[in-house]
Amino acid sequence: MEKGRQNKAFEKKETFPICLRTSHLDDSASLKTYLDIGGYQQIQRILREKISPEKLIEEIKISGLRGRGGAGFPTGIKWSFIQNDSPGTKYIVCNSDEGEPGTFKDREIIKNNPHQIIEGMTIAAYIMGAQVGYNYIHGEIWEEYESFENALAEAKKANFLGKSICGFNFDFELFAFHGYGAYICGEETALIESIEGKKGQPRFKPPFPATYGIYGRPTNVNNTETYASIPWIIQNGGESFANIGVENSGGTKIFSVSGHVENPGNYEIPLGMPFNELLKLAGGVWKGRTLKAVIPGGPSTPVLPASEIMKTTLDYDGLKNAGSSVGAGSLIVMDDTTCMVSTLKRLSYFFYEESCGQCTPCREGTGWVYRVIKRIVEGKGKPEDMELLQDVSQKISGRTICALGDAAAVPVLSFIKYFKSEFEYFIKNGKSMVAKTHD
Amino acid sequence: MLTKITIQKIDKELKKFPDDQKQSAIIAALQIIQTENGFLTNDLIAMAADYLDMPKIAAMEVATFYNMFELKPAGKYKISICTNISCALRDADDIVCHLKKKLKIDFNEVTKDKKFSLKESECMGACGGAPLMTVNNQKMYEYLTPQKVDQILEELDS
Numbered sequence: 001m002e003k004g005r006q007n008k009a010f011e012k013k014e015t016f017p018i019c020l021r022t023s024h025l026d027d028s029a030s031l032k033t034y035l036d037i038g039g040y041q042q043i044q045r046i047l048r049e050k051i052s053p054e055k056l057i058e059e060i061k062i063s064g065l066r067g068r069g070g071a072g073f074p075t076g077i078k079w080s081f082i083q084n085d086s087p088g089t090k091y092i093v094c095n096s097d098e099g100e101p102g103t104f105k106d107r108e109i110i111k112n113n114p115h116q117i118i119e120g121m122t123i124a125a126y127i128m129g130a131q132v133g134y135n136y137i138h139g140e141i142w143e144e145y146e147s148f149e150n151a152l153a154e155a156k157k158a159n160f161l162g163k164s165i166c167g168f169n170f171d172f173e174l175f176a177f178h179g180y181g182a183y184i185c186g187e188e189t190a191l192i193e194s195i196e197g198k199k200g201q202p203r204f205k206p207p208f209p210a211t212y213g214i215y216g217r218p219t220n221v222n223n224t225e226t227y228a229s230i231p232w233i234i235q236n237g238g239e240s241f242a243n244i245g246v247e248n249s250g251g252t253k254i255f256s257v258s259g260h261v262e263n264p265g266n267y268e269i270p271l272g273m274p275f276n277e278l279l280k281l282a283g284g285v286w287k288g289r290t291l292k293a294v295i296p297g298g299p300s301t302p303v304l305p306a307s308e309i310m311k312t313t314l315d316y317d318g319l320k321n322a323g324s325s326v327g328a329g330s331l332i333v334m335d336d337t338t339c340m341v342s343t344l345k346r347l348s349y350f351f352y353e354e355s356c357g358q359c360t361p362c363r364e365g366t367g368w369v370y371r372v373i374k375r376i377v378e379g380k381g382k383p384e385d386m387e388l389l390q391d392v393s394q395k396i397s398g399r400t401i402c403a404l405g406d407a408a409a410v411p412v413l414s415f416i417k418y419f420k421s422e423f424e425y426f427i428k429n430g431k432s433m434v435a436k437t438h439d
Numbered sequence: 440m441l442t443k444i445t446i447q448k449i450d451k452e453l454k455k456f457p458d459d460q461k462q463s464a465i466i467a468a469l470q471i472i473q474t475e476n477g478f479l480t481n482d483l484i485a486m487a488a489d490y491l492d493m494p495k496i497a498a499m500e501v502a503t504f505y506n507m508f509e510l511k512p513a514g515k516y517k518i519s520i521c522t523n524i525s526c527a528l529r530d531a532d533d534i535v536c537h538l539k540k541k542l543k544i545d546f547n548e549v550t551k552d553k554k555f556s557l558k559e560s561e562c563m564g565a566c567g568g569a570p571l572m573t574v575n576n577q578k579m580y581e582y583l584t585p586q587k588v589d590q591i592l593e594e595l596d597s
Binding site for chain 1: 455457460461462463464465466467469470491493497500501503504505506507508519522523524525527528529560561562563564565566567568569573576577578579
């Protein structure tokens with residue numbers, strides 16, 4: 001790597017594209033483009049030099065890479081759960097079912113750099129001794145699903161997938177799976193149910209997918225960005241990746257910036273960048289307005305008011321200390337014209353609509369929450385409603401099979417925590433404290 | 440009866456799964472059938488279930504669980520517009536109002552000439568291009584303005 005560029009990145013003021021390193025190139029998604037930037041060399045080197053899975057896992061552990069889908073679980077540790085030499089079919093699954101509002105990074109990786117996902121998954125398959133893989137792609141992005149199918153066909157034709165990959169004694173088949181509109185399928189066991197052709201209702205855990213996944217076989221599920229980071233880590237070493245970020249937060253992370261900024265889009269940045277630097281990269285708050293609040297990692301992560309987020313760095317510890325989380329890096333920016341009560345109403349409707357209905361606290365609770373906020377927005381709020389909202393949310397949290405219930409409680413509790421006066425005003429006066437201004 | 444082309448397309452999907460796991464292709468099969476027919480009927484869902492050797496009720500569960508399936512007649516062009524937070528912050532409501540006024544229908548309705556139907560959608564995972572919509576679950580239009588919507592409707596209508 002060029003030293004100058006690395007030093008600049010350490011200042012944490014610029015993007016550092018790894019997963020998105022082909023985005024600016026012509027014909028970015030093609031096999032030729034990926035080969036031109038040194039693509040598929042890592043899987044070939046691994047096969048040629050017969051590098052042991054243990055050594056590769058060690059490198060990934062050193063890199064500090066953590067699951068980029070939201071949970072942030074250390075990837076190297078996860079990949080040691082499935083024994084490479086255990087008998088029978090094992091599966092590698094890529095979770096590209098990004099439906100968390102504000103998340104659109106996996107779409108760009110699929111669109112511009114699909115072969116890096118394929119190489120990352122193939123390396124994962126080598127490490128865990130898996131023979132078959134699926135990339136589960138979000139229902140609404142049909143064009144990306146088709147382009148991923150094209151990338152798979154190109155890779156198969158060039159023998160980077162299939163039998164005896166590149167002439168070595170290693171087989172791996174990879175397929176694209178198209179979802180059809182269910183947020184819950186981003187939860188890994190719901191996704192597995194969906195691949196089995198069922199409605200996407202999460203499974204009770206344990207057993208975890210590493211022992212009981214697709215068709216009851218060991219299965220590793222990771223996010224798209226996680227797999228796409230792997231070839232770079234193997235090429236440059238775990239330490240180089242770790243050094244881009246900060247302690248506990250190795251490497252780069254894509255932040256999908258949406259809402260009230262001048263230039264919404266994906267920004268792959270070194271972890272540890274101060275929030276205000278990313279805000280600058282995205283052109284600042286739009287229309288010269290003032291920042292009011294930011295949801296840093298998607299609605300499943302607590303909202304932070306401007307005063308908090310402006311002094312926060314974007315990494316796992318920085319956001320945790322500020323009382324929120326990196327989540328999927330779905331950073332939603334809200335300016336001072338935003339009515340937090342109406343915004344919460346839309347988010348609560350989302351969780352109500354997307355609850356799979358399996359667990360009573362979530363199925364019923366999300367409906368309760370939505371109806372109470374709706375009546376506040378309709379000017380029929382009662383003084384006791386805020387307490388009711390918090391009470392119902394707290395009773396969903398921790399009482400469900402999957403994290404959707406917890407996620408549904410997060411915006412309610414955090415919006416009320418930081419913007420209590422807005423809720424009180426709405427209930428008392430039957431109208432928003434913030435008159436929405438349309439330019 | 441499922442057409443020959445439908446069956447060919449489903450067979451292609453079946454190649455992705457083990458021989459004894461045909462049910463895995465049900466979402467794809469229903470999507471293929473819906474794309475040809477515009478919406479799913481109980482009969483069509485049952486035919487898909489038969490073809491994949493799975494219980495009809497399991498296929499029905501899938502058809503009713505996933506939001507992008509249509510169980511009632513939709514317009515020739517089904518417009519799904521996202522109103523979730525990132526789109527809402529960039530005035531998706533204005534686009535919704537414009538569409539409703541222009542097409543003279545509400546959500547979940549079909550225009551009299553059966554050309555258009557309108558559906559409210561959850562996050563489509565493309566929020567950088569907000570506000571946005573899809574047509575027939577396949578073509579996505581981003582950075583919408585009322586003028587751009589007019590242009591899209593005109594192109595579809597012509």
